[in-house]
Amino acid sequence: MEEQAQDRREIAFLHSGEFLQGDFDSMDHQPNESPVEHDHDHKPSIKEVDFFAAKIQPYDIDHVRTTRIVGSSGFNDRLNLVNSRLGISSDDGDDKTKTQISRLKLELQRLHEENLKLKHLVDEISESYNDLQSRVLLARSQTQVEGPIKQHEDIIPQAVSQGLEDRRPMGMNNEVTATTLKRRSPDDINDRDLHQSSPKTPKLDQNKNTTSHEEQQSPHDQLPFRKARVSVRARSDATTVNDGCQWRKYGQKMAKGNPCPRAYYRCTMAVGCPVRKQVQRCAEDTTILTTTYEGNHNHPLPPSATAMAATTSAAAAMLLSGSTTSNFHQTLSSPSATSSAPSFYHNFPYTSTIATLSASAPFPTITLDLTNPPRLLQPPQPQPQFLSQYGPTAFLTNANQIRSMNSNNNNNQQLSLPNMFGPQAPQVPRDMVDTVRAAIAMDPNFTAALAAAISNIMGGGNNNDNNNNNNNKVDEKSGGSSNGDSPQLPQSCTTFSTN
DNA sequence: CGAGTTTGACCCGCGC
């Protein structure tokens, strides 16, 4: 009930056109107003606070709640801080000033501590999220496939990667596949070394050695399992998008049909991290940068990177969770609304119009399109063209569009988004709107923020408001961090396309 | 000098 009301309110807000400005103002200049303006109890509080923001992701509710509490306290403190500071400067003597200063220091310290706590929390949340996600994935695929259920148990965080990553025929990718796939084999331990040691032989070995269950099952009656990819389209002048990770370029190629070269990067935050990304400018519009992520990080991420990471894994999960089911065939055969391609998420309410799987494409790919022209307040207008590169697809509109769409279709709330993690999760990630709103306001890493929000949705929908706030944070502070480039992302139509 | 980038060569899958 209450939620619905709130949602409506937010939608209204979006449409009102204050969407952008509201937050700009409140965030930059009048922190204390934001709470008043938007929400009574949640998100606004955290927006200012932390720093680890991005880290908070869709996890389980308990964590979320905790986080929120902590966060808001921090925020309030901050408010006091600001207010008092203002008071000081205006009219008082040294003594007062000094007391104030010392008070401020104390507060600062406290804030610092809280930040640390938050950080901790975030880590925990992150873990539990991963764990949860993997379990859900496994459970899901197992219920449908009737696969071995035990795995479920021993597979921990990494299971995520497992679940998300490929089961495609070997040889197509190397280490990535190797690392992620091999877990079951005894060689597992060597995985890390694979990367460094002999790049080419391992490939071959894999081809032979990989006798893993998954692999063997699939060949015939199942579609080849592939590694999911998540690509993000955003406007950026920089050569790459600042997603908070450290990347090392390992190759560049001219792609067919595009004058702009495609650059290949791999994550260097951890030695054996399988994550890679491809960066390429759009042929038609060179201001648009398409970044395609593949794989999951096998190491802790800095706050600024978690958003994107969460997105990619969630999105990938979304793809693969569907593709890994045995039902998939049936799905394939059933004609689907949007395209010639099979409906991917047949079992999701709106999915037929959201995503489809193109059998022709080498990888299932989700595309987040953040390039749409300003003013997302207008009615949704999916733009199929840009997906051409990835083949026939359907779309997932962005947060706002999703919202408005939903509101059109069934009076509001409830993101209809892939309920992939189960029938439950009826809750609306309303925070998503906040995330987007705030992210846009703060920009630099809007991509990441939005992505995180989306991952919220995809991750099961029930979460917290923290995400948003956090994301903002990240944007703010980490924006200038390591990588240094920040896309200019107006707002967006978030589009998902699956190949 | 180490870390990151550049770039040509190479591998592999796929379609013809």
Place this chain on the structure above:
DNA sequence: GCGCGGGTCAAACTCG
């Protein structure tokens, strides 16, 4: 079998 294209490797190079 051949050619093409995507993806990766690794020596050479650049930069701080």
